[in-house]
Amino acid sequence: MTQVLQSFIGGRWIGSQAAAPLHSAINGTVVAHAHADSLDFAEALHFARATGLTGMLALDFQQRANALKALAKYLGERKEELYAISAHTGATRVDSWVDIEGGTGTLFAYAGMATSELPSGNLIHEGPVTSLGKKNTFAGTHILVPRRGVAVHINAFNFPVWGLLEKFAPTFLAGMPCIGKPATSTSYLTEALVRMIDASGILPKGALQLIVGGTGDLLDRLEVTDVVTFTGSADTAAKLRVNANLVKNSIPFNAEADSLNCAILAPDVTPDDEEFDLFVKEVVREMTVKAGQKCTAIRRAIVPRQHLDAVAEKIKARLAKVVVGDPSVEGVKMGALASKSQQADVAERVALLRQSAELVFGGSADFAPVGEGVAHGAFFQPTLLLCQNPMTTDSVHDVEAFGPVSTLMPYDSLDQALALAQRGKGSLVGSLITKTPAVAAQLVPVVAAYHGRLHVLDRESAGESTGHGSPLPMLKHGGPGRAGGGEELGGLRAVKHLLQRAAVQGSPTMLAAITREHVRGAKLIETGTHPFRHYFEELQIGESLLTPTRQITDADVHAFGNLTGDMFYMHFDEEAAKASPFGKRIAHGYLVLSDAAGLFVVAEPGPVLANYGLDMLRFVKPVGIGDSIQVRLTCKRKIDRNKKDANGQGQGVVAWDVEVTNQDGEVVASYDILTLVSKKL
Template sequence: MAMTALLPNFVCGRWQTGTGAGSTLLDPVLGTALVRVDATGLDLQDTFDFARRQGSAALQALTYRERAALLAQVCQLLQTHRAAYDAIATANCGTVKNDSAVDIDGALFTLGQYAKWGAALGDARALRDGEPVRLAKEAFLAQHVQVPRPGLALFINAFNFPAWGLWEKAAPALLSGMAVVVKPATATAWLTQRMVQDVVDAGILPAGALSIVCGSSAGLLDALESFDVVSFTGSAETAAVVRSHPALARHAVRANIEADSLNSALALPDATPGTPAFDLLVREVVREMTVKSGQKCTAIRRILVPEAVYGAAAEAIAAKLAKVSTGNPRNESVRMGALVSRTQFDAVQQGVAQLAQAAGILHDGRTQPLVDADPAVAACVAPVLLGTRDADGAQAVHDTEVFGPVATLLAYRDVPHALALARRGQGSLVASLYGDDAALLGASALALAASHGRVHVVTPDVAQAHTGHGNVMPQSLHGGPGRAGGGAELGGLRALDFYHQRSAVQASPPVLAALGL
């Protein structure tokens, strides 16, 4: 049997293949080999030096407007290859077309937004941060500024969003003037690598501005220096390794972490069966459980409803989940595709078993046959809804994130109890609230804000307008405290803060005027 093609890495301004056997990427439905990735033998120190010396320097010689124009060109180029990306996503990620679009079109939309926002920053090369403040009776002032950091931006990304995961970080980094080195998760690295290849082949960005390392991440953190930044998305366990790495401690490397998140959907007491708010909760729960087979860091994991509503909610959610067909995404009748690998399949099965020790199974789609997929080969798991009326005693539900189409329904006594249960996630990316009482919704949103990066409030009047519990919009913050990692991405131009250094220039008014800000 012929060996699958080895995807090259792009480092030091040229394509280089690893010297090892590499890791084989598989079709998660068919189990067939697709391509291989390998980074063995790459000189990472030279890679990083080249990115800083060539890539960041060239980007920072440009204005924000000029860098924004580059982002616009990248976005336009990627649009022309949209069909190829969809095919790769189907083969390597096992996603149906709508789920592939969440990743690919989400990436393109984010790129386009930062291109537009960057153009509005004009021809400056640094950003004014607030107004000058007087330091003395004489004309001696302090002007805070933000200037691009002279290092590089290292991205260690997760497997679930190979397109969006790259560009939602790279767009603000490149706009800020920092060269990017991306290390995609091995299992789904093909789409990331192909996008980088298309951009490199088009010659849009300066040499060294965009590099990719596929395969093992060994040695990546060792090569970081003081003015570099690292952004990690993945498990809390691996995040702890990143945080504790000697290079980060020794050089005070700036780090952004997105880790585990037990996100909640909370129906307030007025969201009773038969009301539009109740129906919106049910619809959003089913959508979040099934989009990308539940492999979203923002997906709903815990559903909080009043005790009196528990039975009706369980019935309504289960009825909709029963209509979800799972299997081969190439079959038009399939609504939900596969997990990314059999390894992830095993992890989800183990997670369900763990949750089932604390909650009963209310709907188990795994009893239904898969569509056009061999259950012994395919990494397909149909939706599983668990539930318990004893939310206080079900500790595993508040501790264990099952990264798949799995959620748990929990009953609460009153609103303070519901808010306390949501906070037992110990810090999450997002919570969503459902109801029609503006005052109660507002108070509840503020009560959850300290423990959540985003609070998504769904009322009947925004039924058709709201962007979705799990959709990460570039205009809004993405990140969360505590267990969620303590990171912050996107949020419009707030994302540029991570890639800039804030400094106070203390001088006379003529000198401050000469800064050109």
């Protein structure tokens, strides 16, 4: 008996009435049924706001990062269950790896970035603080805070796991409960994923809900604090973004749409070069991985006209070796499209393209996928087309066959190659294959205006390159124009896109209280005890120490120069120094830093365990021989990463504001020190 899929709404699984059957892409058997039960989207949104939002904001950035890491580990331990289900989508093991382990890998990546870079709490201070008055009693800065809304994620059929997780990761970190809506045709895999997530108990209740089927009036019910993200066709994106409620309430809509991505073989590459083969491999890989069903796949292969025949022959030779069929059969390298409807759509679009392009490979009457029952599957032969006059042909730049299809396009000059790339009207990604850095430097700034990501490939990077079609969590995914105009991924940029930015004005003391970060000019806390004597929990933001003074002597300068080997003339040559803008010999900047550390460091063992870096270092004024320095050390920021050492001792990170002044009270050096500090318990 086949399964009736269920939606996960309001903390419960809903769905018992069978609706449309969902077929295996391999042999056409029914895998599951969507459900016909109606959903109450008002209930879903209320649950997200009342329960999900409350639970998520009870955690801070660091705690949510730890939850993401735990979830990634949990899902990774159960990945084989997902692989087994993924086989019905037509995916090979490699295809499923991109989807499943690419998804959990994205969770791991975001957890790591957040742990390293986000603060404790639910507010990010986006400095610097700007003084707005002459006496520094009125200042302004920017903060980023959770929007206190709901994120609706509408996903495409081609990545049922990664598609949900790559949107969920930054949204969860941003403190927004999510409602995910996968494409129905492969929703059986997404439903299995969400069931795993629900069973884990790792996420707060209401953090993630699932819709199997249509979105009904969901978008009409969204409020000003909500966001919508969409992955799919450019046509559907265009329809959704003009929803009257979204427009009226200026609700952010982020679209990542299919685009006619290109790969350019630069004119400096010849058939004898290693880069020539790299280009051929890249085109073939993008045609066959996921059976070409990738929004980042290479649809247009732009090559020098003099090398057109050589490129065509090499691609044909590689495609002829690709075994298509049931991925469970040994030797199969390419599986099926996701559904019969997708198969029909690709065939229709190839027919349109063939009206202005000739067939180089594919379309064989004797095409026979390998495996039992595959005649009822959704297989499509890899198809390579050639448009001899791409500068005067529109269809090859407008029609996308979302499958294992690519079109060769010859160019006669570099300007023509750039023009062809731009005719995609905005793409997620473009590749440039060249062996000459000067060519890359010339082309990339021009092509970048029309692309969200550029992949420059040569023999040096080939060994580690993740490939043209692989979005990475730390880099932007999205593109202008046809590609949707949105941005996904991109490291913590993606998290910040989902937060609300606000300018804040007030006294330095007020800004310090709001941002939970010391602001110069704010009231200081001086307890009479050296701050380095306090454990992490005991330290207060703004707790400060003013050190005694120390004179920088000629003997100090000579000793430092002899120790380090830094004998720069400004420190030792009296006559040359007099002719400099400073008019005198000055101390080494790093001598000033070292002497400053000597003024505030506590020699005996204590809670401060290690200094692991300096941020924002600036040498503001020179320190002359005979000048004195003094240090103001202030606890600037505390980050509780919820870590313990091997002995179970808790630790936190403390950033200290260090201000070094001279005998005239002038700032000579300014920086932050990062230290690891023990917790008391």
